[in-house]
Amino acid sequence: MTKTLRWENLDTGLALLDERNVVVYANPAFATLLALETVSGRPAITSWACDLGPDTRQTLERRLCSNEAGAVTLNEQAPNPVTLYIGASRDGQRLVVGARGWPVADDCGLAAQLDPLTGIGNRLMYERHLATLCEHAVRPAVAALMIDLDRFKQVNDTLGHAAGDELLRLTADRLRKLTREDDVLIRLGGDEFLVLQTDARQPDAAHGLAQRLTEVMSRLFLIEGNSVEISASVGVAMLGHGTAALDDLLKHAALALYQAKGLGRARYCVFDPDLEARALARHQIEFDLRRALGLREFVLVYQPQNSTRDGRISGFEALLRWMQPVRGPISPAEFIPLAEEIGEIHAIGAWVIRSACFEAAGWADPTLTVAVNVSPVQFENDNIIQIVSAALKDSGLAASRLEIEVTEGVLLTESPEVLERLWSLNRMGVSIAMDDFGTGYASLSYLNSFPFSKIKIDKSFVQSEHSSRSQALISAILAIGTSLGVTTIAEGVETPDQFAAIRAIGCHSVQGYYISRPMPAEDVADYISRFDPEPFLRHAEQEQIA
Amino acid sequence: MTESLYRLVYFSRNALAGDAEAVRAEIESILECSRRNNAAANVTGALMFNGGCFAQVLEGPYGAIQVTLERIQCDARHSGLKVLAFDRRSARGFAHWSMAYVGAAANVDRFAHIAKTSAFDPSALDGEAIYDTLKANLADSALA
Ligand SMILES: Cc1cc2nc3c(=O)[nH]c(=O)nc-3n(C[C@H](O)[C@H](O)[C@H](O)COP(=O)(O)O)c2cc1C
Numbered sequence: 001m002t003k004t005l006r007w008e009n010l011d012t013g014l015a016l017l018d019e020r021n022v023v024v025y026a027n028p029a030f031a032t033l034l035a036l037e038t039v040s041g042r043p044a045i046t047s048w049a050c051d052l053g054p055d056t057r058q059t060l061e062r063r064l065c066s067n068e069a070g071a072v073t074l075n076e077q078a079p080n081p082v083t084l085y086i087g088a089s090r091d092g093q094r095l096v097v098g099a100r101g102w103p104v105a106d107d108c109g110l111a112a113q114l115d116p117l118t119g120i121g122n123r124l125m126y127e128r129h130l131a132t133l134c135e136h137a138v139r140p141a142v143a144a145l146m147i148d149l150d151r152f153k154q155v156n157d158t159l160g161h162a163a164g165d166e167l168l169r170l171t172a173d174r175l176r177k178l179t180r181e182d183d184v185l186i187r188l189g190g191d192e193f194l195v196l197q198t199d200a201r202q203p204d205a206a207h208g209l210a211q212r213l214t215e216v217m218s219r220l221f222l223i224e225g226n227s228v229e230i231s232a233s234v235g236v237a238m239l240g241h242g243t244a245a246l247d248d249l250l251k252h253a254a255l256a257l258y259q260a261k262g263l264g265r266a267r268y269c270v271f272d273p274d275l276e277a278r279a280l281a282r283h284q285i286e287f288d289l290r291r292a293l294g295l296r297e298f299v300l301v302y303q304p305q306n307s308t309r310d311g312r313i314s315g316f317e318a319l320l321r322w323m324q325p326v327r328g329p330i331s332p333a334e335f336i337p338l339a340e341e342i343g344e345i346h347a348i349g350a351w352v353i354r355s356a357c358f359e360a361a362g363w364a365d366p367t368l369t370v371a372v373n374v375s376p377v378q379f380e381n382d383n384i385i386q387i388v389s390a391a392l393k394d395s396g397l398a399a400s401r402l403e404i405e406v407t408e409g410v411l412l413t414e415s416p417e418v419l420e421r422l423w424s425l426n427r428m429g430v431s432i433a434m435d436d437f438g439t440g441y442a443s444l445s446y447l448n449s450f451p452f453s454k455i456k457i458d459k460s461f462v463q464s465e466h467s468s469r470s471q472a473l474i475s476a477i478l479a480i481g482t483s484l485g486v487t488t489i490a491e492g493v494e495t496p497d498q499f500a501a502i503r504a505i506g507c508h509s510v511q512g513y514y515i516s517r518p519m520p521a522e523d524v525a526d527y528i529s530r531f532d533p534e535p536f537l538r539h540a541e542q543e544q545i546a
Numbered sequence: 547m548t549e550s551l552y553r554l555v556y557f558s559r560n561a562l563a564g565d566a567e568a569v570r571a572e573i574e575s576i577l578e579c580s581r582r583n584n585a586a587a588n589v590t591g592a593l594m595f596n597g598g599c600f601a602q603v604l605e606g607p608y609g610a611i612q613v614t615l616e617r618i619q620c621d622a623r624h625s626g627l628k629v630l631a632f633d634r635r636s637a638r639g640f641a642h643w644s645m646a647y648v649g650a651a652a653n654v655d656r657f658a659h660i661a662k663t664s665a666f667d668p669s670a671l672d673g674e675a676i677y678d679t680l681k682a683n684l685a686d687s688a689l690a
Contacts, residue, residue: 019586043588046549061609065587089586170616177620219619220627222554222612227629 013098017044019089021064033082033098034074044096048084060084117165118172120185120193126250129184129196134246142246143197143206143238146253147175147213150265151230152191159226166223167230178212194253202238203270210234210268218266231266233257242271255279286342288324289335293347297323300355301518304527305371305489305511308503311533315369315403317511318356319518320348340377349378350387357395357402359521365528371403371433376410385424392428399429405456407435411446422450433489438473447484455481459492459512462502471505478506499536500543549607553635554615555673558600558627572623573647580645589614590638592646592680600624601676605638631673639681648680 007014013030015023026039034048045064049057056074063070067089074082080100087095113125121129133140149171156164168191175185175193184196195213197205217232235257237243243252256271258279263269292298302316322330339345353372360370378384392399404425410418422432431453434446439458447455457477461470474490481488490502493512502510515536519527562569573595584590589606602618604611619627640646 019582020588021586058609061607062613065610065613067583067586092586173616174620216620219625220629221619222615222629222632225632227632 015039015044015096015098017064017089017094017096019092021045023047024093030096030098033100115172115187118169118187120172120175120187122186123188125184126186126188126194126196130246130249133198139239140198141200141202141239142249143200143202143209143236144249144253145195145197145206145210145213145268146188146235146237146250146257147193147195147217147232148234148257148261149191149217149230149232150261155223155228155230159223159228163223163226163228167221167228170221170223171217171232174216175213178209178216194250203241206236206238207270210236210270214266214268233260233265234268235260235271236268237271242273252276282338285335286338288326289322289339289342289344292322292324293344293351297325298348298351299323299520300352300359301520302359302370302524303511303518304516304531305369305509306515306533306536307509308499308507311537313365313368313528313531314509315371315401316360316524317371317405317518318352318359318373320352320373336375340375343377345375345377346383349375350383353387354391354395357391357397359524360401361395361397362525363528364525366398366401368528369401369403369431370397371405373405373435376407376412379406379410379418379421382421384421388425388430389428392430400431403431403433403453405433405435408437408439408446411449419450426451437477444480447480447486452486454487454489457488457490457507459490462490462492462498462512463494474502474505474507482506496539496543500540503540551605551635551638552608552611553631553633553639553677554604554611554629555631555676556602556604556615556627556629557676558602558624560595560597560599560623561625562623573649576623577645577647583617584614584644587614590640590643590645592640592643592648594648594676594680596649601630601680603640603677603680605635605640629673630676639677646680 007025007027010027011029013027013033015026015030018024021044023040023042023044026036031037031039035051036047039047045057045061049060052060052074056072056076060072060074063072063086069086069088071083071085074084082098082100085097085099087097113121113128115122133142149167152164152167155167168187171191171193172185172187175195179185179195179197180200182198184198186194186196188194195209197209200206213234214232217230221228221230235253235255237249237252237256239246239249243249252271255275256269259275260267260269299321300318301321302318304313305315305317306312307314320332320336322332322335324330336345339348353374356370356372360368374384388402388404391397392402406422410422426432432450433454433456434452435456436458437455438461455477457474461474461477464470478488480486487508489509489511490507491511493499493502493510493514495514498512499510499514516527562572564572577593580593584604584606587606587610589604589610591602591604591606594601604614606614
């Protein structure tokens with residue numbers, strides 16, 4: 001045992017464990033370091049861990065249970081803590097080296113690049129690594145796999161932060177197992193991880209790893225005795241496969257991750273340049289939309305609504321247009337969903353109500369109504385009531401002349417607050433119309449839940465009025481309207497025939513190109529004064545006789 | 547000072563393919579490495595295999611069970627792992643086995659109902675029942 005004899009005199013603490021982690025030998029320096037009298041012949045955990053806190057004890061236990069190499073710093077708070085470097089277990093033997101202060105001395109910046117919770121790299125390591133890659137003369141085959149846990153927040157909320165931390169640690173361990181030695185593992189923050197795959201055959205290696213990652217992450221975790229089931233989404237970007245610059249790697253992986261999440265999670269997506277183009281376009285339009293109100297790029301146009309009985313104008317619907325200076329006019333179908341998503345709809349919607357009230361207050365005929373579309377999002381809080389009442393008060397428009405058009409979407413949540421807001425408007429004297437009836441969730445019970453003043457029959461029924469099915473539907477809607485005492489209006493009436501048919505079937509009013517296209521606000525006064533219902537009526541009557 | 551002892555029972559679906567011989571060899575290798583690793587980690591237990599599924603009991607200190615399960619969990623040779631029981635115990639049920647094995651042939655009758663239930667709904671399986679069945683089987687084979 002010449003080797004052992006020499007160990008006796010070393011300053012460095014050394015211990016040798018057998019396959020059951022029982023200490024076979026420890027040199028005097030090791031015993032001193034751990035302040036132990038006898039070390040050999042006892043299980044490492046029980047003899048070393050007696051003075052340790054539960055966390056350190058658990059870490060030590062975990063390191064010893066694993067056959068892989070690892071390190072544990074025993075008393076981190078101490079000024080000069082002892083660190084045990086536990087070698088990998090080979091042929092039933094493993095070496096443990098104990099020393100003081102190594103992590104600080106052997107720094108070379110590494111400690112600062114490690115995430116303390118999981119022991120893998122942090123953002124700084126990512127940046128250092130990227131910098132090294134940039135120095136390579138040949139473009140390296142690098143893939144970035146960004147991983148995000150799908151239900152991490154729930155675990156944190158229901159089982160507590162300690163369980164969340166444990167999940168992150170176990171995730172890092174799974175990443176270690178699935179990756180190769182020269183892959184770089186990073187915790188970007190929160191529940192977001194990154195694997196940088198270098199020197200692998202791409203794109204196959206990245207596809208393979210992403211596939212395996214999503215599969216393995218959906219497998220159960222045992223955390224504090226609970227079976228925890230989560231999943232992970234992965235976004236992949238590869239240099240030379242859609243990504244040209246190293247600097248774009250992370251951004252592209254994030255876009256792909258975003259897409260994977262959007263597609264329903266627990267899957268991976270690989271970045272493709274179209275994805276970036278779409279994201280950019282969306283970003284641009286979002287940027288423009290946020291400024292559009294301030295730059296006065298919105299206008300309202302007005303389309304008349306006419307009685308089928310005498311053809312006279314009963315009012316106008318105010319329709320929003322976005323005159324984007326670069327892209328030209330943009331239809332509401334395109335920008336309203338985006339405005340709803342980014343919350344811009346509140347400001348835009350308020351402007352629409354206010355402008356329409358002021359405009360209508362100036363019309364010569366004080367019986368004409370003005371209809372305004374209000375998004376379900378605007379009904380999410382009480383502001384809508386203040387907005388309407390201020391618009392009426394400031395413009396001087398009689399409440400009875402304002403009609404708020406809502407879609408079935410407003411009632412979809414069946415929230416009592418939303419219904420109460422509708423009632424508040426109703427009590428002010430404002431009428432509420434049900435827009436696009438029959439296209440959405442079309443629950444007849446919605447009609448019963450609130451006294452709507454008007455049902456608007458969607459243009460899709462009107463324009464296919466030759467099909468017997470839509471004929472039947474229109475008749476049914478009209479019958480419901482009559483029995484509930486609600487007036488009905490058909491929109492999208494484009495031809496003389498449609499007008500005649502809608503009139504014959506008993507619908508109260510119409511709106512559509514056949515009567516007039518929407519017109520700028522400044523043309524309304526002139527249109528009202530010149531309007532003659534005669535030709536419309538004459539044609540419809542001829543049609544009926546024929 | 548003795549550490550708290552825990553017991554975990556799980557069930558999983560077999561993902562091994564190939565003929566009987568290949569499967570047998572694969573199980574052999576699972577057992578061999580289980581015995582090596584478990585002995586070092588102070589884990590004991592029993593593994594059951596009946597062609598369609600695995601059931602396993604692991605006993606040992608909390609940390610050791612967690613680390614071992616993490617390893618087993620990520621093994622592509624099975625899937626759909628469901629933990630049926632995880633609790634503190636006062637004594638080991640398989641103290642002398644770093645990983646005892648009960649194959650399909652060992653006691654077909656006794657496992658028949660487990661296999662039948664599990665084929666439809668693994669969550670209907672009872673950890674305690676599996677544990678008892680495994681123990682009873684080993685007692686029988688010890689007598690034989
Ligand atoms: C059904 C099943 C049960 C297993 N049970 C154990 C076990 O009890 N202990 C163990 O260490 N490995 C077990 N394994 C094997 C592990 O999944 C893994 O392959 C092994 O621990 C790797 O060990 P090595 O790194 O020493 O080769 C099991 C695998 C399967 C499919």
